[in-house]
Amino acid sequence: MSLKDYEGEIYTCLRCGFCQAGCPTFRHTLNESLNARGRVILAKLYLTGQYTPDEDYMQRVLSCTLCDICKVKCPPKVEVAEIVEALRSELWRSHRDLYPQDIVESINSILERQNPFGVPREQKMRSYEGESSVLFFVGCSSSVYYPHMAENTLQVLRALGLNPTVLGQEEPCCGYRLVEMGAVDEFKRVASEVVSFLENRGVELVITNCPTCYKTLKEYYKRYTSLTFEVMHITEWLVKEAKFEGELSEPMTVTYHDPCHLGRSMGVYEEPRQLLESIRNLKFVELPKSREESICCGGPIRALYPELASKMSDEVVQGAIEVGASQIVSSCTTCYRSIASSAAFHAEVDALDLPTLLARALRRG
Amino acid sequence: MISDAVVRKLEDIVGSENVSTSPTDLHVYSYDASIAHATPDVIVWPQTTEQVSQIMKLAYEEEIPVTPRGAGSCLSGGPLPLKGGISITMTKMTRILDLNPNRLQVSVEPGVVVDRLNEYLQPHGLFYPINPASSSIATIGGCVGEDAGPLRGVKYGTTKNWVLGLEVVLPNGKVIHVGSKTFKHVAGYDLVRLMVGSEGTLGIFTKINLRLAPIPEAVAVASAFFDSADAAGKGVRDAILSGVDPSGIELMERAVVEAASKHAGLKLPQAEFLILYEIAGSKESIEPRVRKLAKVLKEAGATAVDVAYEAEERARLWKARKAAFPALSRLRPTCIMEDVAVPIDNVGKLLEALRSLAKKHDVMVATFGHAGDGDLHPTITTDERDEEEMKRVAAFRADMYKAVVDLEGTITGEHGVGITKKPYLKLQFREDEIEVMRSIKRAIDPKNILNPGKII
Numbered sequence: 086m087s088l089k090d091y092e093g094e095i096y097t098c099l100r101c102g103f104c105q106a107g108c109p110t111f112r113h114t115l116n117e118s119l120n121a122r123g124r125v126i127l128a129k130l131y132l133t134g135q136y137t138p139d140e141d142y143m144q145r146v147l148s149c150t151l152c153d154i155c156k157v158k159c160p161p162k163v164e165v166a167e168i169v170e171a172l173r174s175e176l177w178r179s180h181r182d183l184y185p186q187d188i189v190e191s192i193n194s195i196l197e198r199q200n201p202f203g204v205p206r207e208q209k210m211r212s213y214e215g216e217s218s219v220l221f222f223v224g225c226s227s228s229v230y231y232p233h234m235a236e237n238t239l240q241v242l243r244a245l246g247l248n249p250t251v252l253g254q255e256e257p258c259c260g261y262r263l264v265e266m267g268a269v270d271e272f273k274r275v276a277s278e279v280v281s282f283l284e285n286r287g288v289e290l291v292i293t294n295c296p297t298c299y300k301t302l303k304e305y306y307k308r309y310t311s312l313t314f315e316v317m318h319i320t321e322w323l324v325k326e327a328k329f330e331g332e333l334s335e336p337m338t339v340t341y342h343d344p345c346h347l348g349r350s351m352g353v354y355e356e357p358r359q360l361l362e363s364i365r366n367l368k369f370v371e372l373p374k375s376r377e378e379s380i381c382c383g384g385p386i387r388a389l390y391p392e393l394a395s396k397m398s399d400e401v402v403q404g405a406i407e408v409g410a411s412q413i414v415s416s417c418t419t420c421y422r423s424i425a426s427s428a429a430f431h432a433e434v435d436a437l438d439l440p441t442l443l444a445r446a447l448r449r450g
Numbered sequence: 451m452i453s454d455a456v457v458r459k460l461e462d463i464v465g466s467e468n469v470s471t472s473p474t475d476l477h478v479y480s481y482d483a484s485i486a487h488a489t490p491d492v493i494v495w496p497q498t499t500e501q502v503s504q505i506m507k508l509a510y511e512e513e514i515p516v517t518p519r520g521a522g523s524c525l526s527g528g529p530l531p532l533k534g535g536i537s538i539t540m541t542k543m544t545r546i547l548d549l550n551p552n553r554l555q556v557s558v559e560p561g562v563v564v565d566r567l568n569e570y571l572q573p574h575g576l577f578y579p580i581n582p583a584s585s586s587i588a589t590i591g592g593c594v595g596e597d598a599g600p601l602r603g604v605k606y607g608t609t610k611n612w613v614l615g616l617e618v619v620l621p622n623g624k625v626i627h628v629g630s631k632t633f634k635h636v637a638g639y640d641l642v643r644l645m646v647g648s649e650g651t652l653g654i655f656t657k658i659n660l661r662l663a664p665i666p667e668a669v670a671v672a673s674a675f676f677d678s679a680d681a682a683g684k685g686v687r688d689a690i691l692s693g694v695d696p697s698g699i700e701l702m703e704r705a706v707v708e709a710a711s712k713h714a715g716l717k718l719p720q721a722e723f724l725i726l727y728e729i730a731g732s733k734e735s736i737e738p739r740v741r742k743l744a745k746v747l748k749e750a751g752a753t754a755v756d757v758a759y760e761a762e763e764r765a766r767l768w769k770a771r772k773a774a775f776p777a778l779s780r781l782r783p784t785c786i787m788e789d790v791a792v793p794i795d796n797v798g799k800l801l802e803a804l805r806s807l808a809k810k811h812d813v814m815v816a817t818f819g820h821a822g823d824g825d826l827h828p829t830i831t832t833d834e835r836d837e838e839e840m841k842r843v844a845a846f847r848a849d850m851y852k853a854v855v856d857l858e859g860t861i862t863g864e865h866g867v868g869i870t871k872k873p874y875l876k877l878q879f880r881e882d883e884i885e886v887m888r889s890i891k892r893a894i895d896p897k898n899i900l901n902p903g904k905i906i
Binding site: 093096097099100101102103105106115116117118122123126127130136139141142145158159160161162 | 470472473474475477478479481482483495521522523539541542563565584586587713772773775776777779780783784785834
């Protein structure tokens with residue numbers, strides 16, 4: 086949808102400012118143009134032709150993490166994240182020269198190398214031949230940087246009777262970064278290519294560990310194409326289709342960070358908690374802000390605005406320290422990376438990814 | 451326009467990271483929650499009284515307009531810099547300075563958000579009762595500037611009843627302290643009352659000493675349904691006269707209940723008027739007071755009265771009330787919330803007048819609000835892009851203010867005059883009275899640099 090299609094949504098914004106109570110980029114800058122209301126005003130200015138974007142304008146628009154907490158705080162529930170996405174798609178067409186080089190390279194990398202990181206496709210993890218109709222869609226981040234998370238996911242799935250296929254270098258990038266940053270035409274192409282590629286391989290069920298791939302495949306793709314396969318997050322599959330049981334050799338106090346794309350976006354709140362609570366010797370404690378109130382870790386803007394992103398992940402880590410957790414578990418590689426970078430400064434707490442914890446609990450390690 | 455030299459001086463005072471002349475930021479700081487807008491030349495975020503004082507001294511010397519801003523949730527255009535100049539934004543002064551539970555007092559900086567203050571006070575069994583609907587973001591400084599009102603105004607009044615003292619930076623940069631740490635004092639003119647609700651035109655508050663209240667032991671909410679404006683008006687008046695001491699009385703008319711129920715996914719009985727009454731106090735006092743209230747309301751003409759004692763059920767009713775404005779805002783592209791108040795025995799007549807004027811001008815108006823304070827929010831849903839309709843809206847507003855003044859009321863109960871109600875102040879006050887206000891403004895701000903163009 087174009088920005089014009091969101092005109093009604095833009096005018097629905099009352100400018101009441103209630104989003105200040107949620108927006109993390111506002112909380113850490115106290116600059117209203119880095120708040121949801123500010124971004125809606127900026128979208129309106131663009132729409133009505135009253136403003137020519139400049140570098141600051143781009144920074145305000147591109148620094149939104151699309152975490153969607155503004156909608157939780159917004160009385161009329163304005164779709165701010167969708168407005169920002171639509172605004173970015175206009176800017177990608179009209180002001181591409183103002184995009185930071187990092188984003189342009191990331192977009193080109195997806196189109197040329199099937200990953201947003203600019204690394205050769207060969208750096209993705211190895212493939213596994215399993216059931217042809219069930220695909221474990223690893224995601225670029227895990228495949229390139231955290232293959233152990235994918236290996237642990239596989240271990241858990243296999244132990245519970247599922248032997249999915251892993252495509253390795255052949256796995257396409259889901260293309261989220263394209264739709265996130267406004268390259269919508271490119272995204273549409275990628276979405277339809279990925280869907281037909283998976284269809285041709287006879288895939289009936291896609292399991293993801295990455296919440297971003299999950300949201301992209303399950304929700305964004307549906308905007309432009311119809312899916313012939315089912316998409317499940319690993320936590321959904323483990324709760325619905327298997328009976329996961331695990332135990333830790335030592336007691337551990339664990340908290341869970343709801344990734345924006347899994348929680349607020351897709352409503353998957355209970356399954357990860359059920360899995361954690363099923364592990365013996367694990368004491369589960371909630372973060373001060375959890376479920377729909379969960380604080381964005383800053384991951385999506387870490388490369389562009391590292392200082393701001395660090396303040397956001399620091400806040401998550403502080404919350405975990407407050408509730409006495411020694412491990413902050415997340416089922417998202419982006420969140421893991423963010424939280425780990427802040428947790429590194431605190432001896433009492435560490436970041437831990439869910440598959441690794443589950444694999445360890447299965448081994449009773 | 452402001453010269454580069456002045457911008458550099460501002461940067462020297464507060465640090466360059468606390469000054470912005472970015473056109474992107476200036477555009478965003480052109481707005482509040484009203485439909486007005488006006489653009490500053492520079493935004494400054496001070497962090498100390500000394501910085502605020504230095505900024506004012508500079509502005510006074512250079513005759514630069516300065517407009518204070520909190521969260522920017524004002525509904526009357528208060529923080530919008532009509533003459534450009536400096537937007538002085540107080541949101542980085544967020545310290546809670548001194549809590550004294552034994553005195554029921556706390557001292558805060560102006561950027562403290564109301565809900566944050568109440569979270570801080572809660573473990574002490576205390577609260578600051580003036581929580582406007584925007585309490586999740588509204589700053590104490592902004593509330594003091596606008597004399598904000600709460601949902602429970604019947605018992606607790608408005609901000610002015612809870613401000614004991616203020617540190618104020620005057621337009622010439624001098625810092626004064628007004629008020630007293632006592633609950634009563636009549637030493638000299640009441641400058642606290644003068645400053646509270648002055649909409650940023652007389653001084654900038656840098657410290658605020660607030661009175662606090664103990665959190666009530668128990669709460670119940672009664673909902674009553676009425677078929678006519680007259681009966682609803684009686685239901686408001688008689689509840690207050692009955693002596694059952696409600697803390698808040700909130701009204702929603704049919705269109706609001708319908709929209710709010712749909713928006714919040716609640717099933718509420720439909721009636722011409724739904725009124726919620728909150729009764730708070732000691733545990734043992736609640737039930738007899740609620741019983742008496744129900745009897746009074748039935749005698750006043752309520753078709754039904756329900757009582758919610760449980761927190762969950764109470765939350766459901768307040769959820770509907772809180773959904774009123776957002777639900778209405780979804781009906782049309784533009785939503786203008788008005789804020790008029792009348793004496794409590796004229797509420798019924800005001801409700802009737804609003805309905806007939808909306809019909810006369812063919813404007814969509816749905817009314818809700820703090821009926822127990824006589825303060826209602828007739829909310830116009832319209833489309834700012836439709837010039838012809840906006841003319842009808844303007845005609846409705848003018849007639850509405852006249853009707854309110856005829857009912858011995860006020861053109862604004864809690865949102866302030868700001869920009870949006872400035873043309874109507876003369877309906878309520880004669881020239882002689884407005885001239886007294888002007889002479890006060892001249893005495894304190896002879897160069898007219900502090901929030902110029904507002905109120906008078």
